[in-house]
Amino acid sequence: RKEVEQDPGPFNVPEGATVAFNCTYSNSASQSFFWYRQDCRKEPKLLMSVYSSGNEDGRFTAQLNRASQYISLLIRDSKLSDSATYLCVVSLNRDDKIIFGKGTRLHILP
């Protein structure tokens, strides 16, 4: 089983819709969780960290479910500019390496 698994997509979603991604991780001792965004032919950049209590940043909401070992990202009122690949990232602890999922491709359709 891979350490971090994501549905590769692509998700083709009309502009204005709400879209949700899930990501599962295999190591129950994982401590840190993130969502990154990668635009075509660009480097990945941090979108948001994921906290145990869940957190929101504008149209984006991230949730962590430790019992089921998954994290989620919800995008409301999607924009054309949201089209990108969204990468789930997990770290075991402060001393360990970060682990990227394969990414989920999102296409927002006009």
Next chain:
Amino acid sequence: EADIYQTPRYLVIGTGKKITLECSQTMGHDKMYWYQQDPGMELHLIHYSYGVNSTEKGDLSSESTVSRIRTEHFPLTLESARPSHTSQYLCASSVEGGTEAFFGQGTRLTVV
């Protein structure tokens, strides 16, 4: 903007040549990483470092080697480039494993 730089941005080189891809960061980060990514495909971790004189192989086997003699510098070397090495190489750094990773803009390598 992150202070992590990769050079060159683009490199086209012949088979059998030795190449070094440079990565430098001025943030004082201990953790540094090299990823290989083909267009539209996932990131593969090929090397990482916890600090000076520390290097580890990543999840994807790579013929490249790395060194970490200084905190800010993490070069990647291919002794004899082959067409199969054609890819994008991304360098990243972070303060710790559980914190944000900052990426360089990448080096697009083409071996002909």
